[in-house]
Amino acid sequence: MGSDHIHDCQTSLKLLEAEHHLLSHKQLMERYPFMTFEDGHEGVVELSTCGLVNPRKLVKAQRTAAHLQGCDIMTTIVDQIYENCDEPLGSKILSVVTANGQIVRSRKVLLCTGAFTVTKPLLPPHLLPDIRLAPSQALKLEVSADDLENLRGIPMMEFWRSKDDRENGYLCPPVTYPNGKTYLKIGHERLGYFERYTDVAEWYRGDGDQEVTEKLKKSIHAFLPGFEPLSFDVHPCVLTATKNNLPYIDMITPQIGIAVGGNGEGARWSYEVGKIAANMITKGQWDYDLPKDNFKVQFQDQIVASKL
Numbered sequence: 125m126g127s128d129h130i131h132d133c134q135t136s137l138k139l140l141e142a143e144h145h146l147l148s149h150k151q152l153m154e155r156y157p158f159m160t161f162e163d164g165h166e167g168v169v170e171l172s173t174c175g176l177v178n179p180r181k182l183v184k185a186q187r188t189a190a191h192l193q194g195c196d197i198m199t200t201i202v203d204q205i206y207e208n209c210d211e212p213l214g215s216k217i218l219s220v221v222t223a224n225g226q227i228v229r230s231r232k233v234l235l236c237t238g239a240f241t242v243t244k245p246l247l248p249p250h251l252l253p254d255i256r257l258a259p260s261q262a263l264k265l266e267v268s269a270d271d272l273e274n275l276r277g278i279p280m281m282e283f284w285r286s287k288d289d290r291e292n293g294y295l296c297p298p299v300t301y302p303n304g305k306t307y308l309k310i311g312h313e314r315l316g317y318f319e320r321y322t323d324v325a326e327w328y329r330g331d332g333d334q335e336v337t338e339k340l341k342k343s344i345h346a347f348l349p350g351f352e353p354l355s356f357d358v359h360p361c362v363l364t365a366t367k368n369n370l371p372y373i374d375m376i377t378p379q380i381g382i383a384v385g386g387n388g389e390g391a392r393w394s395y396e397v398g399k400i401a402a403n404m405i406t407k408g409q410w411d412y413d414l415p416k417d418n419f420k421v422q423f424q425d426q427i428v429a430s431k432l
């Protein structure tokens with residue numbers, strides 16, 4: 125890892141009072157004998173407070189919790205949201221139009237629609253949040269039963285190997301997926317942004333960027349020179365970046381709120397963001413011990429927004 129990055133990690137860990145150790149190159153090689161670390165590299169290992177979240181189980185748990193709290197869950201795409209103008213004064217109703225033609229009528233709507241918040245007419249066109257969408261890709265490498273014994277001990281790690289962010293990123297230990305196969309996963313740091321929102325769908329349907337795939341394979345080979353995956357899959361995905369790297373949790377109109385902008389880190393704080401946003405929309409006021417302004421939405425067109 126780069127020394128600046130090591131320093132930043134240590135500063136955060138100290139602040140959070142998380143148990144951790146700084147390991148020299150020699151100590152890294154001793155602790156993880158089945159891995160290789162380049163000369164001069166050092167690492168910070170967090171001992172008791174780090175771990176791995178299974179996103180499929182996380183989403184399942186969150187949906188179950190919502191269901192148990194009385195939510196009805198509809199798995200359909202929302203094509204449009206509009207405000208009914210013909211309601212009596214003081215009782216405006218929103219119409220949420222789904223792709224299968226249903227219309228759900230509601231007094232309030234909270235959008236938690238990630239990268240797709242701006243790609244469908246869900247918000248008034250002059251009140252779009254200022255988010256930038258970044259292409260990202262992960263590589264899943266299938267692990268054989270023979271390799272699994274050794275690779276089980278791989279830590280969940282962030283790595284910093286070079287000035288090229290295609291060679292910096294994260295490595296997840298072997299995980300068994302719903303298809304019964306076990307994979308290592310590796311991904312890279314943020315590289316840039318889409319110029320047009322319309323490029324997103326094409327990116328999701330494609331095979332990622334070939335050069336990035338090769339760089340990710342190079343990083344795996346650097347850490348695990350003897351590992352021969354049975355197969356590999358490229359997974360294109362998209363990160364939603366806000367202006368200040370914090371999620372926007374705010375009301376866009378008196379009736380429509382948003383909780384958007386994971387900045388590539390939204391899974392870990394999803395419970396808390398959900399809690400803040402649910403409080404905001406149901407209570408109609410900010411109810412949290414961090415300032416509201418930290419999460420204030422910034423609009424694509426500040427001039428129009430400032431007139432509100």
Ligand SMILES: Cc1cc2nc3c(=O)[nH]c(=O)nc-3n(C[C@H](O)[C@H](O)[C@H](O)COP(=O)(O)OP(=O)(O)OC[C@H]3O[C@@H](n4cnc5c(N)ncnc54)[C@H](O)[C@@H]3O)c2cc1C
Pocket residue numbers: 200201202203236237238239240241244260261262311361362363383384385386387388389390391392393394
């Ligand atoms: C490869 C990869 C690795 C990552 N690793 C980590 C990590 O290690 N730790 C971490 O904390 N975060 C990580 N993240 C980031 C994390 O996954 C995101 O920040 C998080 O999922 C954002 O949550 P969200 O609810 O805002 O948006 P999303 O998870 O994108 O959820 C939005 C939901 O809204 C739905 N939706 C959108 N539009 C509509 C519509 N019109 N109608 C109906 N439904 C709609 C979508 O289908 C989706 O289910 C990673 C992301 C990627 C891509």
